[in-house]
Amino acid sequence: MKKRIGVLVSGGGTNLQALLDAEKAGILKSGTIALVVSSKAGAYAMKRAEEAGVEAICVDRKTFGSREVYEETLLQELHNRDIDVLVLAGFMLVLSDSFTRAYEDRIINVHPSLIPAFCGDGFYGLHVHERALAYGVKVTGATVHFVNEITDGGAIIMQKAVDILEGDTPEVLQKRVMEQAEHIILPQATELLCADKLKRDGRRVTILQ
């Protein structure tokens, strides 16, 4: 039986689009994108979901006081739709220990750097690329990892390197990292997760054949 995938988003949703395209192309075949949840009202990602015929709901973080109540609502929405696995695709909230434990080893995130470089609190979206350029690294990339209570701290599943080129701006670099790394490894890792091919032992993840 195909896994029912919930994709959590907060913004433009190019990674969501890569997942939708991968399902259409048969690259993502062991799971089906059953629900998209946005933490922000008006996120363009919701439009992408609707255009693909996927249910999209907004659980707006702004309308909730405490993180606890927010996460309980989120979990309820996921349980109501029998969501098996979660993919964070540009989801800009940090999830608590109790939330991530509810989906232990069934929740993954894509981050736009080679973890452990340029990650953790305050490193998200364009800021990650600003910091990489400011530091002067010659190579960056993207990482897909399991999500635990530590920001960007879960076990690494896949990484892909991307060259930094002369004259790069944060925007240009972000686009290259998305196109050459994120949009490739996120669908691949999602398929492996849905096919039960990821075995985690502490921090080490093995891909089963």
Ligand code: GAR
């Ligand atoms: C992506 O680059 C993603 O890796 C990053 O935000 C962007 C979202 O773009 N996520 C993080 O920084 C999370 N720490 P998208 O909405 O077009 O997929």
